[in-house]
Amino acid sequence: MSKKTGLGKGLSALIPDSLSDQETSLISQNKGEKDTLTAFGSELRQVPLADIERNPYQPRTVFDDDKLSELTSSIQEVGVLQPILLRELNGRYELVAGERRWLAARRAGLSSIPAVIRRIKDIESFEQAIIENLHREDLNPIDEAVAYHRLMDEFSMTQQQVAEKVGRSRPAIANSLRLLHLSSDVQRLIIDGALSAGHARCLAGLSDRKIQEKLASRIISEGLSVRQLEAIVSDIQDASGFETKEKSILGNSVKEAAYLEVENVLSERFDTKVSVISKGKRGRILIEFADSEDLQRIFSILE
Known part of the structure; x- marks a missing residue:
């Protein structure tokens, strides 16, 4: 073949x-x-x-x-x-x-x-x-992720091999597969079109499925944009105490536009999710990677 x-x-x-x-x-x-x-x-x-x-x-x-x-x-x-x-x-x-x-x-x-x-x-x-x-171009994100997973599981293909077969980048395949870690209720909202692929990828960065579902409800009820959701998720990941985290989930957290712009530029540059976390005058930049190969790819861009 x-x-x-x-x-x-x-x-x-x-x-x-x-x-x-x-x-x-x-x-x-x-x-x-x-x-x-x-x-x-x-x-x-x-x-x-x-x-x-x-x-x-x-x-x-x-x-x-x-x-x-x-x-x-x-x-x-x-x-x-x-x-x-x-x-x-x-x-x-x-x-x-x-x-x-x-x-x-x-x-x-x-x-x-x-x-x-x-x-x-x-x-x-x-x-x-x-x-x-x-x-x-109308295959819903969850069915797409399941298809990639089946290629890997049933035919012993790597993420790179799947990427080559379907004409996508390896990070794109990795990000798609992350959607399978979302709760079944959130996956159903994605299949039904209530949540966009951008919202889905952002929620996939959270390991707590109850938090995923709470934020999914906010997206629908408040019409949160992907940028607004990214800011909330960033605050949740950076929160240390329960009250602070709960406030981020249920409150109205909005990150400064300048930080959001930096996140967008860096995310496009590295083809992965990048978060800018500020604390007063200081802060840090968080660059996500899927595995060791993805880390090497990001490192080569930095070089």
């Missing part, structure tokens, strides 16, 4: 929504179509919906019902215009990409659907499902 280093390179060869020019040309030919496609490890067929099973490696767990209804209406009017991607498995077919079209086709009452059949291994199936969803 060739190594994929980004979403741009080779993406059209991975997802049916963007078939490669070579395959599109082949599909349009009338003579020798099947033999030629098979030579490239792919074959275009009309497959009964009853013979298709959901991909167990599908990273997406939530689908927008309104958008799915719109797609169903479109399919009822004009049919499925772009084939889904399948692989043969134990005499049946397993979805690799195109689950929304498959679900909408079933809702529309179709009996079959156009599909490109490919010979794909488990790891390739999972990679392609992830890349298709990342390409759509």
Whole structure:
């Protein structure tokens, strides 16, 4: 299997929504179509919906019902215009990409659907499902983090290998994985869209799940921005006594704009969370790192 280093390179060869020019040309030919496609490890067929099973490696767990209804209406009017991607498995077919079209086709009452059949291994199936969803840019942060964790857990990949596969930086993968340490209630708020990815990453810096949930409630009720939340989290991490910490959680803590600006500039520079903590005229700068490799990366920037 060739190594994929980004979403741009080779993406059209991975997802049916963007078939490669070579395959599109082949599909349009009338003579020798099947033999030629098979030579490239792919074959275009009309497959009964009853013979298709959901991909167990599908990273997406939530689908927008309104958008799915719109797609169903479109399919009822004009049919499925772009084939889904399948692989043969134990005499049946397993979805690799195109689950929304498959679900909408079933809702529309179709009996079959156009599909490109490919010979794909488990790891390739999972990679392609992830890349298709990342390409759509609407995979929620928790499903994205779970997908990265499964690549590491089930296929023994390192954070660096995952980063190379999906075209992200290694720190971005590390920050995404940190979201899995949030409480289940906070994760649900993220999945439902009540909390942004920025809020989620900030809350992930707190180990106490009860504090995470209290701050999540404040974000929703008070409309706290990510910058305001970062200031509160910084105060909590720096608080020594219970009363001081509780005041930071429940109170209205606002850090000076100058400090926030420094934090933002340094966070972008080091591609990680940076906190500026002041005490009177003195203070300190806290730079977070995910592991020893990340620390070495930050050190190289300082050099």
